[in-house]
Amino acid sequence: TWPAAPAAQPVPAADVVKGFEVAKDRYVTVDRGELEELAPERSRTIDVEQFVDSSAIDPIYYDVSYYAVPERDYERAFGLLVDAMQETKRIAICWFVLRRKRYLAALRPHGRAIVLTTLFHADEILPASELEPRAPQDLRKKERDMAALLINTLSGPFEPERYPDQYRQRLKALIEGRAASARPAAAGVLTGGGVSDLMAALQASVEQARRASKARAKPAVRRKRKTA
Incomplete structure (x- = not known):
């Protein structure tokens, strides 16, 4: 018989170290003091480095957005x-420090406000060339025309209120239902028609888009206007 393996024991905090794997089974360790020395100084300023054309940044670089507001003395x-940014159609590339971490960001006007959006660094973005599939060589003109028709049928202005967070809505309904000791009705699940042929799938999508467009054009309830 083999002796029982010793029970796992928690590692004392004093024995826990931070490390980075530089090769298989090889790590370089750093202590908290060294990390503190590398951290940037705390700052309440945003350092602008460059202004670029408003269309120069690929959206793939955008991460998290915040509203940036001035202190009263700097409102002017x-x-x-x-x-100036609206007139020149430029956005600012800048740096700022948040929670002892330095972030690359973009400043862009949003009405009378400014939105600060953190950016991914170049080495954090996987080159598309490593993933791009080859362009199909055997597409027929009819297929291309049908695809273009689908796009045109579904085209329109971007209205973010049309795309609510359905998971959040269902979670809210669940919580409210539990609070009222009533179970909410299960949400319906949309399923496709299982069409495998490209042309048939595109045709079905166009017809569905047309029906949805007509339904939006004729609301079931007319809103009453408010009077003064």
Whole structure:
């Protein structure tokens, strides 16, 4: 018989170290003091490095957005910056520090406000060339025309309120239902028609889009206008 393996024991905090794998089964360790020395100084400023054309940044680089607002003493300068960026159609590339981490970001006007969006660094983006599939060589003109028709049928202005967070809505309904001791009705699940042929699938999508467009054009309930 083999002796029983010793029971696993928690590692004391004093024995826990931070490390980075530089090769298989080989790590370089660093201590908290060294990491503190590398951290940037705390700062409440945003350092602008460059202005670029508003269309120069591929959206793939955008990460998280925040509203940036000025302190009262700087409202005039803030307004001047908003006007200048709108007039020149430029956005600012900048740096700022948040929770002892330095972030690359973009500043862009949004009405009379400014939106600060953190950016991924170039080495954090996987080159598309490593993933792009080959372009199909055997597509017929009829297939291309049908695909273009589908796109045109579904085209329209972007209205974010049309795309609510359905999971959040269902979770809210579940919570409210539990609170009222009533179970909410299960949400319906949309399923495709199982069409395998490309042309048939595109045709079905066009017809579905047309029906949806007609349904939106004729609302079932007319909203009453508010009077003064």
